[in-house]
Amino acid sequence: MRLQLTLFFTALQFYTRIPAPRWVHYKQENLSRATGFLPLIGWLVGIISGLSWLGGAYVTNISIGLVLSMIASIFTTGAFHEDGFADVCDGFGGGWTRDKILEIMKDSRVGTYGSVGLMMMLALKFLLLINLAAQWKNDFLALTLILITAHALSRLMPVFVIFTKPYAREDQHSKAKPVAQKISRSSLVTGSVITLIPLICLAWTCHTPFIFTCCILPAVTAYLLSRYFVKWIRGYTGDCLGAIQQVSEVSFYLSLTALWKYI
Numbered sequence: 001m002r003l004q005l006t007l008f009f010t011a012l013q014f015y016t017r018i019p020a021p022r023w024v025h026y027k028q029e030n031l032s033r034a035t036g037f038l039p040l041i042g043w044l045v046g047i048i049s050g051l052s053w054l055g056g057a058y059v060t061n062i063s064i065g066l067v068l069s070m071i072a073s074i075f076t077t078g079a080f081h082e083d084g085f086a087d088v089c090d091g092f093g094g095g096w097t098r099d100k101i102l103e104i105m106k107d108s109r110v111g112t113y114g115s116v117g118l119m120m121m122l123a124l125k126f127l128l129l130i131n132l133a134a135q136w137k138n139d140f141l142a143l144t145l146i147l148i149t150a151h152a153l154s155r156l157m158p159v160f161v162i163f164t165k166p167y168a169r170e171d172q173h174s175k176a177k178p179v180a181q182k183i184s185r186s187s188l189v190t191g192s193v194i195t196l197i198p199l200i201c202l203a204w205t206c207h208t209p210f211i212f213t214c215c216i217l218p219a220v221t222a223y224l225l226s227r228y229f230v231k232w233i234r235g236y237t238g239d240c241l242g243a244i245q246q247v248s249e250v251s252f253y254l255s256l257t258a259l260w261k262y263i
Helices: 002-015 028-059 062-077 080-094 098-106 112-135 140-164 185-206 209-233 238-262
Strands: none
Touching: 002 028, 028 062, 028 140, 028 185, 062 080, 062 112, 080 098, 080 112, 080 238, 098 209, 112 140, 112 238, 140 185, 140 209, 140 238, 185 209, 209 238
């Protein structure tokens, strides 16, 4: 039990700004084993986002509350995944060879492709969530479950990519290298079970099993993106995983919006 707690807190301190207890000592070899808890980190981010939305909506209105919710999630993770998405936009937008793409993605500066891509991503996320709030008539229990499910599911997708695809960089000093070590099947199962729990709760709350179909688009999107990365750079990087998380999250909101329009 103590080992599992250690692995969870290892994931917590790597993927968020939330500090781990003092008794948890960071070990690089634990980071790969902690990957299975990434969807559980999604639970935490989703809960923080949901509470921020509820509090902001109570004090101001639903739209401002949503902006505050998005800010809270970004602050919680330190824009960890958004930064990866922007770097991927820059790398694949401005690079035409494997080496050039990897070089651009390693640059800490954000270019035009990254800025525009990130703005469009955040705008789409805002509009989809506002639409879902209107469809659910501001039911914050359902909306919080949507956020928890989306953050968990979108973080499960990179776990599958790590399990099935090779790491692209040969640089041993890459900060994402420990995460990219081959994970065990048990870690994949752990992440899948953690993701399934809020999904079941959401289906029960919405009284429809069709909620499970909303997992299809994120899974297909993650698969196609991972194939694209392998084609161009012969694998994935930490930035690629961040991009997959962001696109998978928005894909889930998009699927849910389309589903709820027709049921």
